[in-house]
Amino acid sequence: MFMACSLWLLAFGYSFAQPISSIELINNAKFYDGKIVVYTGEVIGDMMARGEYAWINVNDGNNAIGIWIKRELIGDILYTGNYQQKGDLVEIKGKFNRACVEHGGDLEIHAESITKIGSGSTILHQVNQKEINLILGLTGIIVAVLLLRNAKLHFYKSKGNKT
Amino acid sequence: MILKPQLNDIKNIAYYVGKVTIGLGFTMFVPFIMGLVFFKEVNPALDFLLSAEIAVFCGLLLTWVCATDKELNWMQGMVIVSLSWLVAMVLSAIPLTLSGHYKSFLDACFETMSGFTTTGLTLVQDLDHLSYSHNLWRHLGPFIGGQGIAIIALALFMKGSAGSFKVYVGEGRDEKILPNVIHTARFIWLISIVYLVIGTIALGIVGMRIGLKPQNAFFHGACIFMAGYDTAGFAPQSQNILYYHSAIFEIVTIIIMIVGSLNFNLHYQLWKGNRKELVKNIETRTLLLSAMLTFFIVAVGLNKLGVYSNIFTLFRKGFFQLVSGHTTTGYMTIYAQQFIKEWGDLALVGMIIAMALGGCACSTAGGIKMLRVGIIFEALQQDIKKIALPENAIVTQKFHHIKTVFLEDAQARAVLLITMSYITIYVLGALIGVWYGYPFLNSLFESTSAAANVGLSCGITDASMPAILKVTYIIQMWAGRLEFMSVFALFGFLIAAIKGK
Numbered sequence: 149m150f151m152a153c154s155l156w157l158l159a160f161g162y163s164f165a166q167p168i169s170s171i172e173l174i175n176n177a178k179f180y181d182g183k184i185v186v187y188t189g190e191v192i193g194d195m196m197a198r199g200e201y202a203w204i205n206v207n208d209g210n211n212a213i214g215i216w217i218k219r220e221l222i223g224d225i226l227y228t229g230n231y232q233q234k235g236d237l238v239e240i241k242g243k244f245n246r247a248c249v250e251h252g253g254d255l256e257i258h259a260e261s262i263t264k265i266g267s268g269s270t271i272l273h274q275v276n277q278k279e280i281n282l283i284l285g286l287t288g289i290i291v292a293v294l295l296l297r298n299a300k301l302h303f304y305k306s307k308g309n310k311t
Numbered sequence: 312m313i314l315k316p317q318l319n320d321i322k323n324i325a326y327y328v329g330k331v332t333i334g335l336g337f338t339m340f341v342p343f344i345m346g347l348v349f350f351k352e353v354n355p356a357l358d359f360l361l362s363a364e365i366a367v368f369c370g371l372l373l374t375w376v377c378a379t380d381k382e383l384n385w386m387q388g389m390v391i392v393s394l395s396w397l398v399a400m401v402l403s404a405i406p407l408t409l410s411g412h413y414k415s416f417l418d419a420c421f422e423t424m425s426g427f428t429t430t431g432l433t434l435v436q437d438l439d440h441l442s443y444s445h446n447l448w449r450h451l452g453p454f455i456g457g458q459g460i461a462i463i464a465l466a467l468f469m470k471g472s473a474g475s476f477k478v479y480v481g482e483g484r485d486e487k488i489l490p491n492v493i494h495t496a497r498f499i500w501l502i503s504i505v506y507l508v509i510g511t512i513a514l515g516i517v518g519m520r521i522g523l524k525p526q527n528a529f530f531h532g533a534c535i536f537m538a539g540y541d542t543a544g545f546a547p548q549s550q551n552i553l554y555y556h557s558a559i560f561e562i563v564t565i566i567i568m569i570v571g572s573l574n575f576n577l578h579y580q581l582w583k584g585n586r587k588e589l590v591k592n593i594e595t596r597t598l599l600l601s602a603m604l605t606f607f608i609v610a611v612g613l614n615k616l617g618v619y620s621n622i623f624t625l626f627r628k629g630f631f632q633l634v635s636g637h638t639t640t641g642y643m644t645i646y647a648q649q650f651i652k653e654w655g656d657l658a659l660v661g662m663i664i665a666m667a668l669g670g671c672a673c674s675t676a677g678g679i680k681m682l683r684v685g686i687i688f689e690a691l692q693q694d695i696k697k698i699a700l701p702e703n704a705i706v707t708q709k710f711h712h713i714k715t716v717f718l719e720d721a722q723a724r725a726v727l728l729i730t731m732s733y734i735t736i737y738v739l740g741a742l743i744g745v746w747y748g749y750p751f752l753n754s755l756f757e758s759t760s761a762a763a764n765v766g767l768s769c770g771i772t773d774a775s776m777p778a779i780l781k782v783t784y785i786i787q788m789w790a791g792r793l794e795f796m797s798v799f800a801l802f803g804f805l806i807a808a809i810k811g812k
Contacts, residue, residue, distance in 0.1 A: 174646045174648050174649070174652075175648055175652060177649070177652065177653065178652075178653070192439040192440075192548070193439060193527075193548055193554065194522065194523045194524055194527055195522070196521055196522025196523060196555075196556070197522045198521070198522060202522065203522065203556045205548070205550060205554060207439055207549065211549065211550075211646065212439060212548070212549050212550050212554070214550070214553065214554075214556050216556075229439055229440055230439070230440060231352065231355075231440055231441060231442040231443065246653075247618065247619050247620065247624055247628070249620055249621060249624055251556060252558055252561075252623070252624055252627040252628070253619050253624035253625070253627055253628040253644075253645075254553065254556060254644070255553075255645065255646060255649070256556070273352075273353070273354050275353050275354065275357075276354050276357055279354070279357045279358070279361055279409075280357065282361055283357065283360055283361050283364060286361070286364040286365065286368060287364065289368065290364060290367060290368050290371065293368070293371055293372070293375070294371070297371075297375050
């Protein structure tokens with residue numbers, strides 16, 4: 149009986165111990181509104197400091213969701229995702245808001261805790277040699293076309309002068 | 312009897328399409344140089360160098376083989392415009408395809424057509440990891456297309472001729488701001504660049520204040536300005552404007568969207584110091600009235616369902632989305648699915664009406680246009696007066712648009728023809744969406760968004776949507792931006808080429 153009640157309370161107070169995807173949260177925002185959720189993903193873009201708090205945006209591969217979090221909790225985040233970097237993977241536990249009154253109706257999460265579950269890194273982009281070869285080839289063709297065109301114009305001009 | 316196009320027609324058309332193609336190739340050097348020198352992104356820079364060379368090569372061939380100095384007629388001018396936009400779509404899709412962020416070449420073409428037509432519907436994958444160079448190109452597209460792809464050619468390459476006016480009209484503009492259409496084209500570009508500098512600085516400063524790194528603040532500022540002023544709606548991050556979580560950023564963006572949706576002729580009047588025009592002009596008055604009515608519908612719909620718990624959040628979300636839709640920008644501060652899952656049918660109908668009506672004529676905005684809506688109501692008033700007054704009474708109707716204009720039947724007829732074309736394309740696109748299993752209201756929302764060049768999405772626009780639907784939206788965006796005449800001219804040209812004698 150005690151176990152059953154605990155599980156029932158757990159279901160309503162601390163909604164889900166398993167991470168919930170952004171698709172699930174957005175598509176069922178009314179159901180999750182006000183509940184404590186766990187959400188994981190990659191930190192992307194800039195971490196925007198706003199006084200004692202900050203906004204970070206976390207993308208789980210489908211959508212990015214804004215996380216409102218105390219600045220002191222994001223000190224461990226070293227990498228944020230962009231073209232040059234893969235961002236740190238984090239697990240957020242916090243209150244999901246479908247339309248946060250404090251933040252102008254934004255769909256977001258007020259984080260209670262954050263755990264870094266994977267480190268980001270710099271992405272190495274190998275220079276595309278095939279593309280360089282194509283560019284060089286095409287440059288040669290364009291120069292040839294321009295020379296041919298100018299030669300033809302010069303020929304017709306000189307022919308016109310002679311007559 | 313339909314006359315088959317002659318060789319001279321084809322040469323004329325190909326020559327000027329070649330000029331536009333060369334111009335497009337040169338614009339690709341912007342992300343190439345930025346990528347190599349400032350962003351230190353070698354592969355993206357190479358993508359743009361290769362694409363620029365392909366465009367310049369194609370343009371050089373066309374201008375060389377089809378060299379001509381003959382004047383353009385109306386048919387040729389219109390076909391040049393519609394064909395140039397298709398060629399630009401294909402060539403501009405090359406660097407985006409090479410980025411690896413699009414599932415197919417068709418998706419990249421969808422993106423570039425969406426950009427050039429200042430729509431803003433997007434099929435990009437993993438936008439948050441897209442290079443600065445490719446992102447810059449996504450936002451340059453609306454800046455170029457909003458002012459006019461063929462207008463670039465006019466401003467740079469054409470010496471000034473009757474043909475240039477035909478090309479100008481072919482791009483959905485028929486208002487001469489200055490007596491010479493080349494000067495008009497140059498004025499449009501000048502004012503856009505001035506606003507670009509002011510807008511980028513304003514958004515950059517706000518961006519830094521809200522916590523963005525300085526280089527990102529100004530990069531985002533430039534991108535958001537280009538897409539906002541040109542009422543396109545592209546943003547550098549996947550969350551669109553929601554990424555910034557900032558009321559002040561949204562306010563600045565609203566101002567930029569409204570500025571972008573105003574008639575260039577009005578901008579010229581304000582530039583000259585004629586501020587009264589803002590109040591007297593039929594378009595600004597119609598826009599204000601229309602925005603108030605559609606916002607009322609949206610607000611009632613949202614309030615009825617209790618979507619937002621207080622008036623401030625309702626206003627912030629509802630008003631922003633309404634302005635975004637009515638100016639046909641397409642910026643979003645909610646997720647696409649929230650339109651369908653939370654906003655409800657009444658608010659959605661309000662949004663669809665706002666999108667369908669659109670912004671001002673001779674601006675970067677899409678939709679039916681406020682000038683046409685205003686003229687329709689003036690024509691209605693005139694007809695009511697004719698019925699109410701004695702039969703032998705002479706009824707005239709006038710309105711103010713830069714100057715006093717007396718409403719004529721031919722004008723009302725032309726307005727109604729284009730309005731009916733827009734409504735037809737909205738419904739046809741919706742029916743194709745329904746055919747593929749999407750609910751009618753969702754399909755109508757997305758179809759109107761595409762054809763009115765808005766860019767708001769309720770979730771249908773996605774890489775997984777059927778290819779036919781992608782092609783449908785591409786055609787809608789293209790036809791809507793060019794206001795149909797050039798597109799009809801191209802189809803007529805092709806039919807004449809096949810069936811003509």
